[in-house]
Amino acid sequence: EAGVTQFPSHSVIEKGQTVTLRCDPISGHDNLYWYRRVMGKEIKFLLHFVKESKQDESGMPNNRFLAERTGGTYSTLKVQPAELEDSGVYFCASSQNRLAANEQFFGPGTRLTVL
Amino acid sequence: ELKVEQNPLFLSMQEGKNYTIYCNYSTTSDRLYWYRQDPGKSLESLFVLLSNGAVKQEGRLMASLDTKARLSTLHITAAVHDLSATYFCAVLLAGTASKLTFGTGTRLQVTL
Numbered sequence: 001e002a003g004v005t006q007f008p009s010h011s012v013i014e015k016g017q018t019v020t021l022r023c024d025p026i027s028g029h030d031n032l033y034w035y036r037r038v039m040g041k042e043i044k045f046l047l048h049f050v051k052e053s054k055q056d057e058s059g060m061p062n063n064r065f066l067a068e069r070t071g072g073t074y075s076t077l078k079v080q081p082a083e084l085e086d087s088g089v090y091f092c093a094s095s096q097n098r099l100a101a102n103e104q105f106f107g108p109g110t111r112l113t114v115l
Numbered sequence: 116e117l118k119v120e121q122n123p124l125f126l127s128m129q130e131g132k133n134y135t136i137y138c139n140y141s142t143t144s145d146r147l148y149w150y151r152q153d154p155g156k157s158l159e160s161l162f163v164l165l166s167n168g169a170v171k172q173e174g175r176l177m178a179s180l181d182t183k184a185r186l187s188t189l190h191i192t193a194a195v196h197d198l199s200a201t202y203f204c205a206v207l208l209a210g211t212a213s214k215l216t217f218g219t220g221t222r223l224q225v226t227l
Contacts, residue, residue, distance in 0.1 A: 003157065033213070042119075043158075043203065045214035056213045091158065102146065102207065104215060106158040 002026070004107035006092050012113045018080040021110045025074070025094030031055075032075050033095075033104060034067060038088040046090075049075060082114045117142050117208050121218030128194050129226055136189040136221045138204035146207040147187045148215065149178050151200045158203065162189075194225045 005024045013019050025032045034046040046065070047057040051072035060067070064083070069075040079086055089111050093104040118141040128134050138147070146165055150158040162171045164180035164187060171178050175198065177190045187204055201222045205215040 031213075033215075035215075035217075042219050043205075043217040045216070048213040059214065093158075103148070103160055103163050105160065106150070108155070108157045 004092055004094050004105055006090075006107040006110050008110060009108065010111045010113075012115065013082055014115050015084055016081045018078065019082055019112060021077045021079075021090055021092075021112070023075045023077070023092030023107060025092070026096075026105055029094035029096050029105075030072070031095040031102075031104075032069060033093040034075070034077055035059075035091040035093065036088050037091070037109075038085070043091065046077075079112075082112075084114050087112055087114045117144070117206060117216045119204060119206050119216050119218040121204055121221055123221060124219060125222045125224075127224045127226060128191075130195055131193050133193065134191050136191075136202055136204075136223075138187040138189070138206075138218050140185050140187075140206045140216075142185075142208065143182075144185070144206045144208060145182070147180050148205045148207075149187070149189055150203045150205060152203065152220075153200050161202075191223070194223075196225045196227060199223055199225045 007022045030051050032049040035043050037043045045059040048055045049069045052069050066078045089109040091109045093106045095102050095104045120139045149161040152158045162178040167182040169180045175192045180187045201220045203220045204218045
């Protein structure tokens, strides 16, 4: 079974540009999460989708970040315009059932560098 | 706000030695997870601890949970080089089913 995949693995952009990150969850997983790790800090929650609906977006830092999950399959996270402090590793995770152990399976992350 | 503290941040240990990583959290939780991350790779799930007194073991790693003390430990027995990685604990706030709150991670380096 394929795991969570993310694209691209690395992205280097200049301040003010736009970047879109993509996450493909494990097939059949209704729950999809975005996290990020800014250098030297903890991995922090950004938001949670259940199918195509945003269940919790309390971790989204500001309105420069837009996440979508059209059709309840893959998700995109757009940063527009990017700022220097957005640099970090963005992880996506998926899980199958909210009522079970809710084990979240993580992708390899996208390393974003904003220059 | 749930806070998760993990220590030590960095651990250098010799092969064959034992050591423990600690994970303290600040509010009630009923689920705690341990993950391993190799450089540039995904976070790999190691253990899911669901109840007070839960103990799980896999190879040289053993994790336990004390919900009353709000403490989980990851014990490493007779370390080998292959265990070198960064280990994270993560806590799910009681009554929620979404966001994990992570500790800072412990970078483990096992030397020959």
